[in-house]
Amino acid sequence: MAKLDRRKFIAAVGATALAHTIINRSSSSVTTSDSNHNVHVAVRDTPEVTTATLGFVPVMSSCPLIIAKAKGFFAKYGMPDVQVKKQPSWAVIRDKLMLGAANEGLDGSHILFPMAYLMATGEISYGRKIPMYILARMNLNGQGISVANTYKDLHLGIDSSPLKSIFAQKTLTEETVRCAVPYRRVTGDFFMRWWLAYGGIDPDKDTSIIVVPPPQMVASMRSGSMEAFCVVDPWHHRLIKQGIGYSTVTSGELWNNHPEKALAVRSQWVDKYPQAAKALLAAVMEAQIWCDRAENKEELFEIVSQREWIGVKTDLVRDRLLGKIDYGDGRVVENSPHAIKYWRENASYPFKSHDLWFLTEDMRWGNRSPDFPTQPLIDAVNREDLWREAAKFIGEEAAIPPSTSRGVEKFFNGLEFDPENPQAYLNAPKIRVFR
Known part of the structure; x- marks a missing residue:
């Protein structure tokens, strides 16, 4: 397994700090409001561009991205020309993120969150390192x-x-x-x-x-x-x-409330357009809030069932989104605690501890050297600092968790992952029956 190019990631971390500095600069401001939030808008908050090209695979975790477009949240934050394009597979998402929108690809996407790391290291992008930022989690469970x-x-x-x-x-x-x-x-x-x-x-x-x-x-x-x-x-x-x-x-x-998909954007695009990145993130976060509200569920089903989005009949999405799990063998669970979540229970926040779990689990299956330097990579890819800024921007400061770690994670098979001691988890056997 090739080692991470530390020099390039030190540069990436420097770019991260620069973007953070730019986003925090503000001058004269006004406050606007709508039925959901008070939004603080500064002169320097104006997006540098009004468009971006984002991708999604037609599964239920893509709902916030779809809703951000269909309900006008991108437009609300000054980006009316954002394109949200359906893609046939995660491999196509990867290839188009490699290209970038300037080359008929994508600026960002709804994505399997480990892919952002595997692209940043070049492990799934044909040896070419594609710096990516994770801006938010899209959902838990599902x-x-x-x-x-x-x-x-x-x-x-x-x-x-x-x-x-x-x-x-x-x-x-x-x-x-x-x-x-x-x-x-x-x-x-x-x-x-x-x-x-x-x-x-x-x-x-x-x-x-x-x-x-x-x-x-x-x-x-x-x-x-x-x-x-x-x-x-x-x-x-x-x-x-x-x-x-x-x-x-x-x-x-x-794994109850496990991290699932993410909103990931090419680092180059975010660093070039930091205010546009904040606008994109704000729109998706507001869409996540909208998706989790009970009064919006029926409209959500109608929107995502349309051909341009997920494209299946509403009865195929309704039950499981409402927490009714029909297993198809006679078991039916109402109000399942394991239903998909988009905003509630910190679903949107990109905990760095979850990224550490992924890198550690990847080691357990022999895909990565146990001495791989995880922290520089996590700090370069995970932009939880931008999530915090966007949360304040949309009036959801109370949703910011006190730590970038969710703490000890417990799994069905008796194993636990402690972010403070990943080595213990790494040492746990892969093939084991707990009785």
């Missing part, structure tokens, strides 16, 4: 694991062990056991590995973990080319409605 109806009689839940002998038999007959994830080395990949490992199934030896774009998951399951998949809604509900499979577990059951 993923899950589903399996084909072939296994319906097993009544699988959090325990995958009934599959162990079945997968072993398939392997003996030289049949490939495929479990799909949306991208490698991201939360969905790790959740699939956790679930399999909890049942004594080695994800690297007993299965083949493959990458399938979220919109293609259900069709691939229908074709019989996979046994299980981990993805964000609405694809679990569609799978169940079509009678192809059922859900075994939601990702919130594996």
Whole structure:
């Protein structure tokens, strides 16, 4: 594994400080208000540009980005020409972020948050380092694991062990056991590995973990080319409605209120247009607040179901967004605490402790050297300082948490991650059954 170029990241941190200084400068100001917030607008708060090109993959975690455009929040903050474009896969998102909007790519995107780190180090961008900033988390929870109806009689839940002998038999007959994830080395990949490992199934030896774009998951399951998949809604509900499979577990059951997607923007763009970046962030944060309000849910369903956005019928998004989890095997949970969240419970705040968890988990699976210098990279990529500025800007100062760490995280399998002692988590075994 190539080491991080420390010199370049020291430069990136310097650029971070410069952007922070620029954003904090203000002169004569006025106060405007709307039905939701009091917004402090300074002369220097005016965006340097009125447009940006942002991408999203059509899954439920993209709702705040969609709403920021559809409900006019970008326009409210002086950026009426922002484009929000649907993309077919995370690989396409990666490639277009590499290009940048000036070259018919993207300035930023709704993204699997570890991808921002993997692009910054060049690990998924063909060796080319693409400095990225994480400006906000898009949501908590929202993923899950589903399996084909072939296994319906097993009544699988959090325990995958009934599959162990079945997968072993398939392997003996030289049949490939495929479990799909949306991208490698991201939360969905790790959740699939956790679930399999909890049942004594080695994800690297007993299965083949493959990458399938979220919109293609259900069709691939229908074709019989996979046994299980981990993805964000609405694809679990569609799978169940079509009678192809059922859900075994939601990702919130594996790690309650886990970090999910992020709003990530090319560092070059943010450093060049710091006020526009703050406007973008303010608009998305206000959209997150809007998405979590009960009185807006029906309108949210109607908007995101449109073809230009997620493009599925409203009944495929309604239940799970309201916290009703139909697993498709007779289990139905109302008001699930593991439902997707966009703003409540600090869903939007980009805790640096979560980024440290990702880098540590990446080490546990052998993708990164244990002596990799994590803090310089986290400080270069995670712009929680801009989130705090934007929170004040939109009148949500009370939403700023007291620390950039959420503290000790507890997982379904008995493991804990203490940001103050990541080595203990790193030393924990990957394949372990807790009984």
